[in-house]
Amino acid sequence: MNTLVEEKKRYSEEELKEFEVLITKKLDETRAELNYIKETLSKKNDSGTDYTAGNTKLMEDGADTSEKENLSQLAARLQKFASQLENALIRIKNGTYGVCIDTGKLIPKERLRAVPHTQQTIEAKLMKQR
Numbered sequence: 001m002n003t004l005v006e007e008k009k010r011y012s013e014e015e016l017k018e019f020e021v022l023i024t025k026k027l028d029e030t031r032a033e034l035n036y037i038k039e040t041l042s043k044k045n046d047s048g049t050d051y052t053a054g055n056t057k058l059m060e061d062g063a064d065t066s067e068k069e070n071l072s073q074l075a076a077r078l079q080k081f082a083s084q085l086e087n088a089l090i091r092i093k094n095g096t097y098g099v100c101i102d103t104g105k106l107i108p109k110e111r112l113r114a115v116p117h118t119q120q121t122i123e124a125k126l127m128k129q130r
Contacts, residue, residue, distance in 0.1 A: 009106065011098045020092050023116045027085040034078045037071050084117035091119075100124050 011019070091097035098107050102124035111122060120128075 009099065009104070010095060011106070015109070016092050016095075016097060019097060019112060019116060020089065022113065023085050023088050023092070026116060027082060027089070030078055030082045030085065034075060034082065037075045037078070041068060041071050041075070081117070088117045102128070 088097060098112055099105070100107055100121045101119045103121060105121055107118060107121050111118060118125075
């Protein structure tokens with residue numbers, strides 16, 4: 001009887017493995033994108049031979065600064081997302097993945113597939129936003 005109750009409160013090892021694969025794939029993609037952005041930013045900081053005409057340099061500097069800011073913001077968001085995915089992998093290992101931190105209920109698989117790092121059911125999230 002106790003295992004039936006336990007099943008309803010937690011996902012099985014098989015189900016957790018499915019989420020682990022999904023999260024690991026997303027984490028790899030996020031890290032690759034983050035590395036690409038970091039490389040792009042480091043190239044933009046290298047103002048060596050990219051500019052040969054002195055007159056256009058001032059105009060390009062403004063656009064360059066704006067683009068650097070956008071890339072930096074994107075990098076920060078990707079870094080946060082990667083951390084959230086890493087934390088989700090930790091929750092899988094310690095058996096708390098897929099359990100809402102507010103209600104203790106199981107988060108539906110559809111939600112976890114769409115937002116694998118979530119720690120709340122949609123109902124709990126909406127209640128907090130009120």
